Amino acid sequence: MTRFVFVTGGVVSSLGKGIAAASLGALLQARGYKVRLRKLDPYLNVDPGTMSPYQHGEVYVTDDGAETDLDLGHYERFTGVHATKADNWTTGRIYSDVIAAERRGHYLGGTVQVIPHITDKIKEVIQAETEGYDFVIVEVGGTVGDIESLPFLEAIRQLANELGPTRSLFVHLTLVPYIPSAGELKTKPTQHSVKELLGVGIQPQILLCRCDRPIPENERRKIALFCNVRPESVIPAYDASSIYAVPISYHEEGLDREVLRHFGLSIYGEPEMGRWQRIVDRIRAPEGEVTIAVVGKYTNLLDAYKSLAEALTHGGIAHNVKVRLDWVDSQIFEDDEAAVARLEKVNGILVPGGFGERGTEGKIEAVRFARERRVPFFGICFGMQMAVIEAARNQAGLKGASSTEFGPCAEPVVGLLTEWTRGNLVERRAADGDLGGTMRLGAFPARLAEESLVREVYDGAAEIHERHRHRYEVNVNYKDRLEEVGLRFSGMSPDGALPEIVERPDHPWFIGVQFHPELKSKPFDPHPLFRGFIGAAVRQARLV
Numbered sequence: 320m321t322r323f324v325f326v327t328g329g330v331v332s333s334l335g336k337g338i339a340a341a342s343l344g345a346l347l348q349a350r351g352y353k354v355r356l357r358k359l360d361p362y363l364n365v366d367p368g369t370m371s372p373y374q375h376g377e378v379y380v381t382d383d384g385a386e387t388d389l390d391l392g393h394y395e396r397f398t399g400v401h402a403t404k405a406d407n408w409t410t411g412r413i414y415s416d417v418i419a420a421e422r423r424g425h426y427l428g429g430t431v432q433v434i435p436h437i438t439d440k441i442k443e444v445i446q447a448e449t450e451g452y453d454f455v456i457v458e459v460g461g462t463v464g465d466i467e468s469l470p471f472l473e474a475i476r477q478l479a480n481e482l483g484p485t486r487s488l489f490v491h492l493t494l495v496p497y498i499p500s501a502g503e504l505k506t507k508p509t510q511h512s513v514k515e516l517l518g519v520g521i522q523p524q525i526l527l528c529r530c531d532r533p534i535p536e537n538e539r540r541k542i543a544l545f546c547n548v549r550p551e552s553v554i555p556a557y558d559a560s561s562i563y564a565v566p567i568s569y570h571e572e573g574l575d576r577e578v579l580r581h582f583g584l585s586i587y588g589e590p591e592m593g594r595w596q597r598i599v600d601r602i603r604a605p606e607g608e609v610t611i612a613v614v615g616k617y618t619n620l621l622d623a624y625k626s627l628a629e630a631l632t633h634g635g636i637a638h639n640v641k642v643r644l645d646w647v648d649s650q651i652f653e654d655d656e657a658a659v660a661r662l663e664k665v666n667g668i669l670v671p672g673g674f675g676e677r678g679t680e681g682k683i684e685a686v687r688f689a690r691e692r693r694v695p696f697f698g699i700c701f702g703m704q705m706a707v708i709e710a711a712r713n714q715a716g717l718k719g720a721s722s723t724e725f726g727p728c729a730e731p732v733v734g735l736l737t738e739w740t741r742g743n744l745v746e747r748r749a750a751d752g753d754l755g756g757t758m759r760l761g762a763f764p765a766r767l768a769e770e771s772l773v774r775e776v777y778d779g780a781a782e783i784h785e786r787h788r789h790r791y792e793v794n795v796n797y798k799d800r801l802e803e804v805g806l807r808f809s810g811m812s813p814d815g816a817l818p819e820i821v822e823r824p825d826h827p828w829f830i831g832v833q834f835h836p837e838l839k840s841k842p843f844d845p846h847p848l849f850r851g852f853i854g855a856a857v858r859q860a861r862l863v
């Protein structure tokens with residue numbers, strides 16, 4: 320029997336609903352249940368693929384090529400369950416499906432309305448592909464009280480009514496702020512937020528209360544009384560030193576017990592939390608520290624590189640070191656030649672994914688620094704493309720080397736590809752086609768060259784599958800010329816047409832990859848490339 324847990328949020332945004340949902344998933348999993356997580360987002364974009372990282376943070380890409388909300392990254396990192404296209408629906412995507420059906424004549428002359436057509440569609444997507452799961456946790460984006468989320472709230476209200484309490488549960492995340500002048504925690508915002516929910520017909524059964532200090536018993540009782548929930552179901556959600564400490568903290572406060580009790584499931588026995596305890600122990604007591612410079616463009620908005628920052632932390636967990644990140648805006652290397660000195664203090668340099676020309680010269684400078692000074696280097700997607708351009712310009716003497724992303728150039732070492740194969744299928748796109756959903760997206764295989772660093776990093780694997788999100792490719796026609804100057808193409812698509820990985824045999828650790836390995840890293844299973852990169856940084860720092 321599949322049970323649905325709906326997670327809503329109130330009072331203010333950014334309370335960490337995604338982490339809350341992911342942590343609940345991890346707890347139920349630790350109790351032996353099979354879970355799946357999904358998210359409903361109230362904005363009108365069909366997916367976040369066309370949104371600026373400044374607006375939306377990272378775009379998380381699934382194996383099947385969906386561009387999704389970054390919370391899906393938390394779901395995967397906390398549960399190891401890989402998300403698919405079916406797990407993230409925006410208002411825009413719901414409407415666009417309903418309107419397309421209307422154009423096809425699907426509604427047979429009926430008037431198409433928010434209720435029931437949009438809400439029916441929402442109920443359909445929530446329940447799609449959920450067979451075989453014990454729990455489906457559905458996070459509703461936005462804050463209760465927003466006009467935008469109303470159709471989603473109406474749909475989950477209806478669905479819970481249809482499923483009944485034995486198969487549905489509402490968990491509401493709120494804020495219990497501390498007011499210094501009064502010296503008190505305030506429960507009123509929570510009361511108001513629950514009232515908003517009641518106004519749309521939803522009575523939450525569990526409240527997760529974000530607060531920065533313990534909630535006294537009488538305040539807890541007050542919340543329970545006014546919000547119509549059991550006192551035991553008012554669960555304090557304390558600020559944690561690491562997001563990976565949240566599942567343990569929720570368990571200590573009784574979240575999993577209350578969820579099981581609601582569904583009439585056995586609350587006896589303890590969840591298997593060993594994996595989480597080990598991660599938390601390592602994060603709390605590292606044996607050393609390495610500093611990694613992340614040379615990118617969106618460095619003042621850390622949400623833009625969420626998975627990357629997490630994957631670097633995982634690499635640190637693998638070596639029991641703390642990874643300090645020095646976010647460097649690559650443009651500083653363009654404005655000031657001396658700025659590159661900042662890189663002298665770091666143990667590794669990472670150039671992450673990115674779009675557009677601004678800051679590229681600075682990124683190329685950072686690659687050159689890493690190559691010449693033999694600092695461990697990791698280039699991801701755009702970062703690999705910059706590494707290839709750097710080798711072409713500074714080593715192969717191709718002064719006009721660039722990417723056609725920035726306009727026509729003399730030596731297009733990185734260029735637009737309009738056709739590629741996935742299995743037996745050929746996918747095509749037009750240079751002037753839609754921007755949304757037209758990149759090379761999702762998991763593709765790569766073959767790893769024998770006796771290469773990357774093969775060693777992947778523990779000897781001959782073929783790997785990694786997730787992509789890019790429009791441009793390294794031009795294979797330059798392969799021989801670049802290999803002559805020391806940039807080895809050690810990973811290729813199976814047909815040999817697309818360079819997937821480059822490395823430098825004459826360098827301690829220099830790898831560029833066209834894909835995004837950070838998307839698949841887990842705290843309990845650090846990605847081999849991040850494990851390898853941080854390992855190289857540890858050696859550079861002479862910690863071993």
Ligand code: GLN
Nearest residue numbers: 672673700701789790791
């Ligand atoms: N802008 C580059 C491209 O589209 C790289 C994209 C990325 O780093 N994700 O190919």
